[in-house]
Each structure stands twice: as C-alpha cells, then as structure tokens.
Amino acid sequence: SQTIHQWPATLVQPVGSPLSLECTVEGTSNPNLYWYRQAAGRGLQLLFYSVGIGQISSEVPQNLSASRPQDRQFILSSKKLLLSDSGFYLCAWSRQRTSGGTSTDTQYFGPGTRLTVL
Amino acid sequence: SQQGEEDPQALSIQEGENATMNCSYKTSINNLQWYRQNSGRGLVHLILIRSNEREKHSGRLRVTLDTSKKSSSLLITASRAADTASYFCATIYSGTYKYIFGTGTRLKVLA
Numbered sequence: 001s002q003t004i005h006q007w008p009a010t011l012v013q014p015v016g017s018p019l020s021l022e023c024t025v026e027g028t029s030n031p032n033l034y035w036y037r038q039a040a041g042r043g044l045q046l047l048f049y050s051v052g053i054g055q056i057s058s059e060v061p062q063n064l065s066a067s068r069p070q071d072r073q074f075i076l077s078s079k080k081l082l083l084s085d086s087g088f089y090l091c092a093w094s095r096q097r098t099s100g101g102t103s104t105d106t107q108y109f110g111p112g113t114r115l116t117v118l
Numbered sequence: 119s120q121q122g123e124e125d126p127q128a129l130s131i132q133e134g135e136n137a138t139m140n141c142s143y144k145t146s147i148n149n150l151q152w153y154r155q156n157s158g159r160g161l162v163h164l165i166l167i168r169s170n171e172r173e174k175h176s177g178r179l180r181v182t183l184d185t186s187k188k189s190s191s192l193l194i195t196a197s198r199a200a201d202t203a204s205y206f207c208a209t210i211y212s213g214t215y216k217y218i219f220g221t222g223t224r225l226k227v228l229a
Contacts, residue, residue: 032215043206044161044219051215059216090160094215105149105210107217109160 002027006091006110013117019064019078021113023091026072031093033074034107035066038088050074051096081117089113124207124220132228137194139223141207142187148212150183150190155204155222164192164205199229 003026013019025031032051036044046059048066056066063082067075074091091110124141131137143150149168153161167174167183167190174181180193194201207220 034217036219041224043221046217046219049215057216088158092161106151106163106166107153107161107208108163109153111160112158114158 002093002108004091004093004108004110006089006113008113009111010114011116013081013115015083015117016080019076019081019085019115021076021089021091021115023074023076023110024072025093028072028093028095030071030096032096033068034092034094035074035076036090036092038090038112040087044090048076083117086115086117089115124205124223126223127221128224128226130226130228131197133197133199135197137197137201137225137227139192139205139225141190141192141220143190143207143209143218143220144188145209146212147185147209149210150181151208152179152181152190152192153206153208153219155206157203161206194225197225197227199227201225202227 005024007022034049035047037047038044048056048058050056050068053068053071063078065077090112092107094107124139147169149166151166152164154164155161165176165179165181167181169185178195183190204222204224206222208217210217
C-alpha cells in the first residue's frame with residue numbers, strides 16, 4: 001500500500017529565517033507530486049506540482065521554491081520567510097495517467113505541516 | 119481565481135438529517151472529485167464522477183454532475199456526528215495535472 005509522509009508536523013519560525021519542508025511517498029513509483037497551502041478556514045492554493053524528477057511547475061510567484069531530487073521526494077523551501085507564509089502546508093500525490101484514462105486522478109494527501117511565522 | 123466554489127460556506131444540521139452541498143466550476147472538465155478534511159488534517163478522497171456521468175453513489179454519499187450548468191452536488195444521507203468536517207470539490211484543467219479546489223463547505227452535525 002502507498003503512504004505519504006510529511007515533516008515536521010508543526011513549525012514556528014521567525015521572519016527572515018529559511019524553510020525546508022519534506023514530503024516522501026512510499027509504495028508507488030513516478031508519482032505526480034503537489035504542494036498546497038491552506039490559510040485558516042480557507043480552500044487549498046496550489047503552489048507547485050511535479051510530474052517527474054527535476055520537473056517543477058510553479059503556480060504562485062512568491063518567495064517559495066520546490067525541488068524533487070528523487071522520484072518520491074518533494075521539498076518545499078524558502079530562503080527568507082515572510083509573515084504571509086504562515087499556513088497549513090499539504091503535500092499530495094497522484095498516479096500518472098494511463099493512456100486515455102482519467103480514473104487515476106485521485107489525490108492522496110499527507111498529514112500536513114502547520115507553519116507559523118512570527 | 120479558484121475554479122470551484124462551494125455553497126453553502128457553512129452548514130449545521132442535526133444527526134440523522136441529510137446534508138447537501140453544491141459546487142460550481144468554470145471550464146470544461148474530465149472529472150470532478152469530492153474530498154473531506156477533518157480539522158487540522160489532510161484531505162481524504164471521497165468520490166470521483168466523470169464528465170459523462172450524471173450521478174454516482176458510494177455508501178451514504180450521492181454525487182450529481184450537471185456539465186451544462188457546470189455544477190455538482192454532494193448529498194450525505196442520514197448524517198452522523200462523525201461526518202463533521204469540511205468538504206471540498208476539485209477539478210482538473212483539461213490536459214493538465216493542475217487541480218483546482220473549491221473554497222469548501224464546513225459541515226457540523228449535531229448529536
């Protein structure tokens with residue numbers, strides 16, 4: 001079975017400090033990987049997604065970046081955090097689509113990281 | 119802008135009642151999905167309905183899709199206190215892997 005891990009679970013960081021959040025997936029290969037941010041009581045904002053190693057698509061221009069150094073590892077980073085970076089960060093994965101199929105579009109989410117920037 | 123918008127934003131019902139939440143989207147889709155999120159947790163996939171389907175059932179869940187109106191509804195029958203959560207619809211831009219989530223409906227089921 002597949003599992004997705006995120007760490008840390010909670011993080012409190014001062015403004016201007018760096019950030020590194022890690023997400024790993026087990027039990028599958030070549031997944032599509034995603035980073036979302038969720039403000040309190042709000043919907044999900046897609047930040048980055050990746051369909052393969054080294055392939056990152058950025059949806060929101062800001063001071064965050066993402067990397068995929070290995071097939072099942074996705075890292076979200078920042079060199080200098082802003083107050084507005086506070087939120088709940090979720091990593092997710094989905095299977096690559098088979099030829100002509102859309103039934104593989106289900107996303108599987110990690111437990112999330114609660115980031116507070118002070 | 120977000121493609122999916124749910125209404126109502128919040129819903130409070132008594133245990134045993136049915137809960138209905140709606141989702142609207144803006145562009146053509148291959149499928150539409152519903153997810154559930156318990157407070158402070160990740161999202162869990164509930165059900166996927168394809169663009170050529172009009173209705174789908176899974177246990178106490180019933181989802182409808184009207185592509186002419188670009189809308190979907192999620193019905194939870196005989197609700198339980200454990201159904202208390204936020205519910206989100208999600209769509210994917212055709213030809214991409216880019217998911218767009220709605221703003222969510224916060225459901226509270228009172229025991």
